[in-house]
Amino acid sequence: MPHASTSIIAVRSFCLVRYVHRPAGTLLASAAALLLGLFAPNTAIADDTRPVHGAVQAKNGKKSKDVSGIACASPLGFPRTCLVIDDNAQAAQLVRVEDGEIQAGEMIPLIDNRFKGKALELDGEGVAYTDGFFYVIGWHGRPRDSEHKLGKKETAARIAASSQIVRFRPEGSHDLSVVERQGKLRAIIDQEPALSNYLDRRLEDNGLTIEGVAVSERTNPRGVPRAFIGKWPRRRPVSSR
Numbered sequence: 001m002p003h004a005s006t007s008i009i010a011v012r013s014f015c016l017v018r019y020v021h022r023p024a025g026t027l028l029a030s031a032a033a034l035l036l037g038l039f040a041p042n043t044a045i046a047d048d049t050r051p052v053h054g055a056v057q058a059k060n061g062k063k064s065k066d067v068s069g070i071a072c073a074s075p076l077g078f079p080r081t082c083l084v085i086d087d088n089a090q091a092a093q094l095v096r097v098e099d100g101e102i103q104a105g106e107m108i109p110l111i112d113n114r115f116k117g118k119a120l121e122l123d124g125e126g127v128a129y130t131d132g133f134f135y136v137i138g139w140h141g142r143p144r145d146s147e148h149k150l151g152k153k154e155t156a157a158r159i160a161a162s163s164q165i166v167r168f169r170p171e172g173s174h175d176l177s178v179v180e181r182q183g184k185l186r187a188i189i190d191q192e193p194a195l196s197n198y199l200d201r202r203l204e205d206n207g208l209t210i211e212g213v214a215v216s217e218r219t220n221p222r223g224v225p226r227a228f229i230g231k232w233p234r235r236r237p238v239s240s241r
Contacts, residue, residue, distance in 0.1 A: 059088050066086055066087055067085070067086055070095075072097065072129065083170075085126075087124050088123075090122055093106070093108065128213050133168065135166070140209060141162065141200075142201060165181070
């Protein structure tokens with residue numbers, strides 16, 4: 001197996017592309033333009049950009065430089081409610097895609113994991129939308145630690161924080177009632193012979209990570225997308241910030 005991150009599972013009607021180390025405004029506009037081009041009937045992929053009004057944020061309110069996922073609640077028409085994730089944050093951000101511009105919206109807290117008082121990253125690597133829910137997936141891998149400074153307890157805490165799939169239903173941008181979290185994908189990976197040997201390995205040792213998410217058209221008999229089979233935990237109230 002080559003030294004590369006492994007993408008697992010995938011999203012109905014969405015293409016998720018990862019751009020790194022580009023100005024946040026250009027990054028988001030380019031991703032949105034790609035999505036719009038993909039779903040425009042009988043047209044080539046759009047090569048234009050759209051100005052972003054407001055700040056696309058990373059952690060601590062800083063300007064994002066690493067948006068790693070975007071998905072929209074509707075594939076066609078305007079305006080569209082979309083969600084973006086910066087992989088250094090504990091929160092995702094709603095954006096409104098208009099015809100010709102993008103408006104940055106409110107931050108949606110997704111996780112609250114901490115280690116010795118320090119907030120730990122979800123390291124969100126993909127966003128999807130299906131059946132009224134936005135889904136955000138963490139990277140499910142060992143944290144980057146090229147200098148071997150992280151102890152076992154902190155490493156385990158960081159793995160736990162990033163090994164989550166989070167979903168919420170946007171009941172209009174100002175009425176977000178609940179966020180749900182699930183950590184069952186790790187167990188699925190661990191039971192898969194082709195993947196289990198690479199779970200929790202260091203990146204330089206061919207460690208496994210997730211770099212995207214998609215929802216399959218195929219469903220189980222109860223109508224639950226196969227990517228998210230399993231009972232979700234009790235919903236937790238959440239307020240945007």
